[in-house]
Amino acid sequence: MSIALVVPAWFGYVGTLDASQIVARGHGQAIEEGIIGRLRAAQVPPSESDLSEILEALEPFGLRYIEFGGQVLRKVGTARVDSQARAPRETGGQRFSHSGDRVRMEVRVPPPRGGPPRGRPPGPRSGPPHDGPPRPRAGPPRDGPPRPRSGPPRDGPPRPRSGPPRDGPPRPRSGPLDDSRRPGPRGPSLVFEYEPGPANQLVARARTSLIINCCAAGALLVAAWFAFLWLRRQEDSEIARTRERHLATLGEMSAVLAHEIRNPLASLKGHAQLLAESLRESPEKEHKANRVVKEAIRLETLTTDLLDFVRTGEIHPRRCNPATVLQQAAEDVGSDQIVLDIEQAPANCMMDGDRMQQALTNLIRNAAEASEGNVEASARRESGCLVFEVRDHGPGIASEELEHLFDAFHTTKVRGTGLGLAVVRRVVELHDGTVLASNHPGGGALFRIEIPGGK
Numbered sequence: 001m002s003i004a005l006v007v008p009a010w011f012g013y014v015g016t017l018d019a020s021q022i023v024a025r026g027h028g029q030a031i032e033e034g035i036i037g038r039l040r041a042a043q044v045p046p047s048e049s050d051l052s053e054i055l056e057a058l059e060p061f062g063l064r065y066i067e068f069g070g071q072v073l074r075k076v077g078t079a080r081v082d083s084q085a086r087a088p089r090e091t092g093g094q095r096f097s098h099s100g101d102r103v104r105m106e107v108r109v110p111p112p113r114g115g116p117p118r119g120r121p122p123g124p125r126s127g128p129p130h131d132g133p134p135r136p137r138a139g140p141p142r143d144g145p146p147r148p149r150s151g152p153p154r155d156g157p158p159r160p161r162s163g164p165p166r167d168g169p170p171r172p173r174s175g176p177l178d179d180s181r182r183p184g185p186r187g188p189s190l191v192f193e194y195e196p197g198p199a200n201q202l203v204a205r206a207r208t209s210l211i212i213n214c215c216a217a218g219a220l221l222v223a224a225w226f227a228f229l230w231l232r233r234q235e236d237s238e239i240a241r242t243r244e245r246h247l248a249t250l251g252e253m254s255a256v257l258a259h260e261i262r263n264p265l266a267s268l269k270g271h272a273q274l275l276a277e278s279l280r281e282s283p284e285k286e287h288k289a290n291r292v293v294k295e296a297i298r299l300e301t302l303t304t305d306l307l308d309f310v311r312t313g314e315i316h317p318r319r320c321n322p323a324t325v326l327q328q329a330a331e332d333v334g335s336d337q338i339v340l341d342i343e344q345a346p347a348n349c350m351m352d353g354d355r356m357q358q359a360l361t362n363l364i365r366n367a368a369e370a371s372e373g374n375v376e377a378s379a380r381r382e383s384g385c386l387v388f389e390v391r392d393h394g395p396g397i398a399s400e401e402l403e404h405l406f407d408a409f410h411t412t413k414v415r416g417t418g419l420g421l422a423v424v425r426r427v428v429e430l431h432d433g434t435v436l437a438s439n440h441p442g443g444g445a446l447f448r449i450e451i452p453g454g455k
Contacts, residue, residue: 002217009213016206024196025096027062028105031194032094034058035066036109045188051076064102065193068109079104081193101200102193109187258303265303269296305419315430320353322346322379322386329360330377335368337375344380351386351431351451359427362420363390363447370394371444385433388449396439405437424449 035054042050051066055076065077081097081104095106276289323342330338360377367375371392378389397405406425424447428435433451440446 002220005213005217005220009210013206013210016202020196020199020202023202024098024103024199025094027196027199028096028103028194029094031058031061031063031192032105032107032190034061035063035190035192039068039109039190046074048074048076062195062197063192064195065191067189067191069189069191077193079193101195103196104191104193106189106191109190254306258306261299262303265296265299269293269300272296305423315352315355315427317350317352317431319348320351321348322351322388325351325353325357326360326377326379326388329357329364332357332361333364333368335364335375337368337371337373338364339374339376341376341378341380344378346381346386349386349451350453352427355427355430359424359449360388360390362424363449366420367392367394367445367447384453386451386453388451390447391440391444393444396443397437397445402437406435 035058038054038057039046039050042054046054046068051068051074055063055066063077065075065079067073067075067079080102081099097104272289272292276286276293279286279289323345326340326342326345330340364375364377367377367390371394373393375393376389376391378387380387406421425435428449428451431451433449435450436448438446438448
């Protein structure tokens, strides 16, 4: 839509500029005719008062400056256009140059088509002064019969131009002479400046229309961007609400199952342990009883994870030491392969220490099970955030598993529940933080928890 608004307006503006040039030159030609008509009615060469009267008469039509260059240069008005900035010569011997809202035009004033009667003494002329020197009035008679001064052209071939020079300068013909055939300048120069009002109005309207369309296009782009952000936020909110509803439904079902299973499971586990103690004299039967105990413990762990997963979404932040939380999580795992880096950890920060310890315990336990060497866990402050990192030295994470790694009941273990990492993400999100999983460049998996604030 923005392109559809701007492109036609731009082409319309360019077309209007071309049309305004034509209108401006037509305006100038009309002013030229008015000036030349008034010059013919005035004395030649015109005086400054004559030019002032012409300027005053044509000022309502946009005329602002006149310069008449005959034997004496006369100027009236105020010039604004640089006299050296000349456009290419146009048809009719006119020159145009533009500067802002003004146009400068230069023409040649045509001389009168007739001259004064011969034989009369020279007097005031009605046209521009003759370009050459004055014609002498008397002189020695020329040889030969007198040449007729007027009449039809004589018969015979044209008179050759070569021959002895005649006495005195050549005399002008008494008949009309076409300006285009007259050698040399055709007349004194006339320069004037004018403001082409109609052309300027056309350009101003086209420019206003272009600016309005560009502003409308910009407003559309801004509105589209905000609409995109709003729709994106709505989509994210809807996804979050859908996931919360899914988790709520799953939590209710899991809570019921865990509650119904936990009590019979405790009784089953207790009797299996008693049975195993009573069968110590029969190793084969004791082994079978211990296997029942192990499966009961696994079911108990599953019910505990379910209850942790569906636990209420409320957290209780308080001042606690991140280094202590990480140490307690490592102690819960109880592995000798855990290496802690807590030197850069802040002294304290606001968070729910028990829930964060639970999340870190899950991460460290998974890393210890997958690692073929030490497990590195660290806590530090970075860019105003509290950062926990847990890295193992195992095979890493497959690329197809990264997207669903934190989904509930998604696991790559044979005997896993798939709730450990889901609990981690839930705890971190309750702290308004993020948890990311990636493959470390040096090998193994890297889990990074960022909690905003870190103070």
